[in-house]
Amino acid sequence: MACDPSVRGYHILKVDGYSRTRSISKYSVAPGFESGPFRVGGHTWIIGYYPRGRSYSGPTYKGFISFCLYLVDPVADQSVKVRATFSFLDHDMKLKLYSRPPTTFTFSEQLGWHGYQTLVAKTALANKCLKHDCFALRVDLLIIKEEGEPSSSIALPPSDMHLHLGDLLSSKEHTDVEFHVGEETFAAHRLLLGARSAIFKAELSAGDRKTTRVIQVDDMDPQVFRAMLTFIYTDTWPKLQKDSAMAQQLLVAADRYGLQRLKSMCEYKLCKRIDLDSVEDILLLAEKHQCAALKEACFDFIGSTATLLSARESMLTLRRSQELRFNRLVSLCPTITKDKIFNVLDHEPDRNSVIRGINITLDIE
Secondary structure, three states, X not given: OXXXXXXXXXXXXEEEOHHHHHHHHHHOOOOXXXXXXXXXXXXXXXXXXXOOOOOOOOOOXXXXXXXXXXXXXXXXXXXXXXXXXXXEEOOOOOOXXXXXXXXXXXXXXXXXXXXXXXXXXXXXXXXXXXXXXXXXXXXXXXXXXXXXXXXXXXXXXXXXXXXXXXXXXXXXXXXXXEEEEOOEEEEEOHHHHHHXXXXXXXXXXXXXXXXXXEEEEOOOOHHHHHHHHHHHHHOOOOOXXXXXXXXXXXXXXXXXXXXXXXXXXXXXXXXXXOOOOOXXXXXXXXXXOOOHHHHHHHHHHHHHHOOOHHHHHHHHHHHHHOHHHHHHHHHHOOOOOHHHHHHHHOOOOOOOOOXXXXXXXXXXX
């Protein structure tokens, strides 16, 4: 084997809020997270992180933390061989605390990912690599070329399909359906909407396809509808004003039209924006739209902030002087028991406690 030094590199995945990622993945449809894409050796890669383990074939490895390496680019005529080293770093991301020996993986058109079901046991992670509920994983990659294989300087560019589809939406070329939302009108393409949403497919299947259909959409902000269309065409997180409030409305829209990935994105965003002013509204939203991970995150927040003196006083005030509001919350959320909330409110304060969120690199960041 001959190794070209120009085709090596590394990526660091930092997770702040490890316990929260375990809580979210427990209830999420997708039990893992993905890093942002990075380039090594002319290829685009993504690291998959599964805080409760992932099963490749057979049972789920729940006692372990699993990691995968995905090759994003399509494999052409020849397979891609890479030597990968997974290492956990110290808090300053300099020293290696724990490493797996280098492993050679071969990526092909039939197999675009490899990884470790049992990279590290969760107990070992907690004892050796976890500090302040954070850890950092470094993945070093070395592309291996067979002897005699010509070195190519041609690098495949990352996919830009989402850009072209976004241009199709903004150009309004060949549109065949219009949506009236508030005072605004949005032009779109039936075929694409139906391919992305079973609800849209059923709604748009009737009628004459030779004429432009006009559909009235009630109970939705035009900005929210525009953001939802952007996601449908580009599969990326849309830019939002008043991010938290808009994310709540966008979650409702995603649930309404059966866009599960967008709904999960909204849950993730809202999990990081829970505070004392918003926790009640977000909890009600999670209950109404069956967002188990988001609801659990609300309880985690209440439990952690109740350990802070100021937050505890606020909660106790809610309990003493706003009993009607508290009872309304319980009545609107039948799966939430009073005992569970009262137990949180009775928690003794700890002035040294801190509130932590998630800061994991995702595509929607």
